[in-house]
Amino acid sequence: MRNDIHDLGLVLESRVKLVLVESWDERRVLETLTGLAVRRGVGLYVWAATEGLRHLAFGGELHGGEDSRKPASALELVKHDPLANLYVLCDLHPYLDDPVLVRLLKDIAMKESSSAPTVVLVSHALKLPPEVQRYSSRFSLSLPVEEELLAIVREEATRWSERNRGARVRTDNRTLQQVVKNLRGLSHAEARALARNLICDDGAITQEDLPELNRSKFQLLDLDGVLGFEHETARFAEVGGLGNFKRWLAARQAAFLSETDDRPRGVMLVGVQGGGKSLAAKAVAGLWGLPLLRLDFACLYNKYFGETERNLREALALAEQMAPCVLWMDEIEKGLAVGDMDGGVSQRVLGTLLTWMAERAAPVFLVATANAIKRLPPELLRKGRFDELFFVDLPDAATRIDIFRIHLERRELAPDTLELASLAEASDGFSGAEIEQVVVSAVYAAQAQQRQVDQAMLLDCIRTTSPLSVVMAEELAALRQWASGRTVCAD
Numbered sequence: 001m002r003n004d005i006h007d008l009g010l011v012l013e014s015r016v017k018l019v020l021v022e023s024w025d026e027r028r029v030l031e032t033l034t035g036l037a038v039r040r041g042v043g044l045y046v047w048a049a050t051e052g053l054r055h056l057a058f059g060g061e062l063h064g065g066e067d068s069r070k071p072a073s074a075l076e077l078v079k080h081d082p083l084a085n086l087y088v089l090c091d092l093h094p095y096l097d098d099p100v101l102v103r104l105l106k107d108i109a110m111k112e113s114s115s116a117p118t119v120v121l122v123s124h125a126l127k128l129p130p131e132v133q134r135y136s137s138r139f140s141l142s143l144p145v146e147e148e149l150l151a152i153v154r155e156e157a158t159r160w161s162e163r164n165r166g167a168r169v170r171t172d173n174r175t176l177q178q179v180v181k182n183l184r185g186l187s188h189a190e191a192r193a194l195a196r197n198l199i200c201d202d203g204a205i206t207q208e209d210l211p212e213l214n215r216s217k218f219q220l221l222d223l224d225g226v227l228g229f230e231h232e233t234a235r236f237a238e239v240g241g242l243g244n245f246k247r248w249l250a251a252r253q254a255a256f257l258s259e260t261d262d263r264p265r266g267v268m269l270v271g272v273q274g275g276g277k278s279l280a281a282k283a284v285a286g287l288w289g290l291p292l293l294r295l296d297f298a299c300l301y302n303k304y305f306g307e308t309e310r311n312l313r314e315a316l317a318l319a320e321q322m323a324p325c326v327l328w329m330d331e332i333e334k335g336l337a338v339g340d341m342d343g344g345v346s347q348r349v350l351g352t353l354l355t356w357m358a359e360r361a362a363p364v365f366l367v368a369t370a371n372a373i374k375r376l377p378p379e380l381l382r383k384g385r386f387d388e389l390f391f392v393d394l395p396d397a398a399t400r401i402d403i404f405r406i407h408l409e410r411r412e413l414a415p416d417t418l419e420l421a422s423l424a425e426a427s428d429g430f431s432g433a434e435i436e437q438v439v440v441s442a443v444y445a446a447q448a449q450q451r452q453v454d455q456a457m458l459l460d461c462i463r464t465t466s467p468l469s470v471v472m473a474e475e476l477a478a479l480r481q482w483a484s485g486r487t488v489c490a491d
Contacts, residue, residue, distance in 0.1 A: 004141050005035045011137055012040070012118055018109035018136040019120045020128070025187040026090060028141060029122050033088055043085040047074045053087075071095045075104040081117045088120045093127070102129050109135035144188050149180045152188065153205075156195045160203060171205035178289050179205055181257060182213055185321040190220055207289065214291035218322065227315050228294040230328070233286035239279050240406060240432060241399035245269075245390055245490040246287075252387075253288050256365060257324065264387050265357070266366030268332075270373050270487060271392030272476055273468060274433030277369040278330055280392070280490070284367055285326040293319055294328045297335030300349070308345050309352045316353075320362035329368045333375040350377055357385055373482060391487035393480070394431055394469060399491065400424035403432050407439040418455050426462045429469035438462055 011019060023029050030046065034056065037044035045063060047053045053068035055061055067073045071092060078087045095101055108119055109132060128136055144152065153176065157169040179198065183191045194216055198209050211231070218229040239246075245267075252264045269277040285292035300311045319327045329335075336350050357366070368386070370376060381389070395403060401420045404427075408415040427435055439453075441461040446453045469476055 004032045005039060007142075008032065008036055008139055009039065011139055012036075014137075015112050015114065016109075016135075016137040017111055017116055017118050018105060018132070019118065020126045020136055020138045021120060021122045021141070022124065022126055022138070023122065023141055023187065024124050025141070025189045026122060028188055030088065032141065033086060033120060037086050040084075040086075043083065045078075045085060045087045047071070047087065047089045048091065053077060072098070072101050072104060075101065075108065075119075078117050078119060079104060079108055082115065083117065084115050085117045086120065087117055088122060090122050092121050093123050093125065096127075096129060102132060106132050106135065141187070143185065144183075144191060146180050146184065148188070149183045149191055150176075152192050153179060153183075153195045156192065156199055157205075160196075160199045164203065167203060169199055169203055169205065175205055175207055175210075178207075178210060179213065181324050182210065182217065182291070185323060186217065186220065194220075210289055214322075214325075218291065218293075227318055228296060230282060230285070230292040230294055233282045233292050239276060239283050240402035241395050241491045242276065242280055242392070243491055244488065245280060248388065248390075248488075249284060249287060256288065256363060263363060264365060266327075266368065266386050268368045268370065268381075268386045268389050269392055269490065270370050270389065270479075270483060271490075272394060272431060272479065273371050274431035275392040275394060276432045277392050278328075279432070281326075281328045281330070281367040281369055284365065285328075288326070288365075290365070291322055291325045292328060293322060293325055294330060295319075297329070297332070300335060309348050312349055312352050313356075316356045316360075319364050320360065322364075324363035324365075326365045326367060329366065331371060332368045332380075333370045333372045336376060336380065350379065354379060354385070373479065389487045390490040391483040392490045393483075394429060394476075395435075396491070397421075397424045397428070400427055400430065400435060403435045404439070407436045411439065411443055413439075413443075413453055418458070422455070423458055423462070426459055427467075430462075430465070430467045431469075434465060434467050438465060441465075 008019075021029055034044060044056045045053055046056060047068070049069060049071070051069075052066065053063045053074045055063050062068065064073065064077045068077060071089070074089070081087075105119070105128075108117070160169055161167055179195075183194060186194070194213060197216065198205050198213060211233075215229065215231060248267075255262065256264045269280060271277055282292060284290075295315055300308055300315070319325060336346055336353070366386070373381075379385075401424045404418075404420050404423050405415045408418070427438065430438070438458060438461045441464075442453045442457045445457055445461070
């Protein structure tokens, strides 16, 4: 808070008479302004529509009578104050369509005398009319750093212990550090509320609490829209194959969660449809214990000029608020495909994305998946944009056995009673998604025939399925040829 008081004091010393503070944590804003008023030796007045204008130094007595509940009357009092007092107006934004109110704000803001009062507008969101905007200055409270967040969690643990006869909150150092990292981007009050919720349920902070913490953080930041929150991230045990990719991620987990400047930035997964690229993207978040955000390019595009790029910039900024996190861009070629038929929108979107990829400092790990690699612009694929370019090919026989086992167990079927090697041999050329559909079809057939799923039923479903490796053999061969020597095999 000391830094906030100092920084806000510098703003006031520049003789700016209208300051905007956007924050959900009104209590902390008022505490900061109180400290500033004490340090500068000036009076502090706070206005709200329900309370009117009150002088905090004298027990909160009403200043200007009941009429000061009206915002225009309160601003008249501010305008005619001959002293350099500090006036805090909470939630004035609904009244900013009143021309008289706007003119009063402008009159106050245009005063440059050191003895003139200063107005601070406080709300969750503030947009001033253009005639006042240029006379104002915006100020943001600093968010708590990891040391402060750790102290908040420990304070809430101590309070819980005091309420429960000295019982200790159960946790481990690894989980505690993950909780602290996942609380970044929140205000002091928001972090305290989430920490309290984590503890009060069962008096423990465990790995099972992390998904709920991430979900609550996403809801607090109000990121819904272009960005979606993936509530269920796949465990890597549920991903067959991809051995190289798994090892690559395991070697970089600690580096990503550290404070180093050489933090891993992201990967691109290229391959056939149904090969497991999307599942692998989800599994990254599951492996690292991070929230997973999905960027939907279909929601980005807007018919009005410049709106699409603005939507992307907002989505990327919101992803940084959720950091550390994994940002998944599924089928990225659909949003960035090279073409001249969209009025240059895709080029502007590409430029916005490339700038963010080059300049971002927040720990946001980007996972992009693509099917039609030739539709992507070469600027996106050059070395340095992504840490690595992985090619996800069709699964080999051993991986197909793993995939059959995973999907059979998921549907409470006993894989040990089946000849998985024969099934894997018969399904040569099948993708992971196609193997799953074979199992699903067999379950449907078994239900219709009122019998158990058996070997013959699965083999029959395999024989009646035409995989993409057959239907689109030429396209697959071309993709493999392109990937050879250009990418790293994920398996």
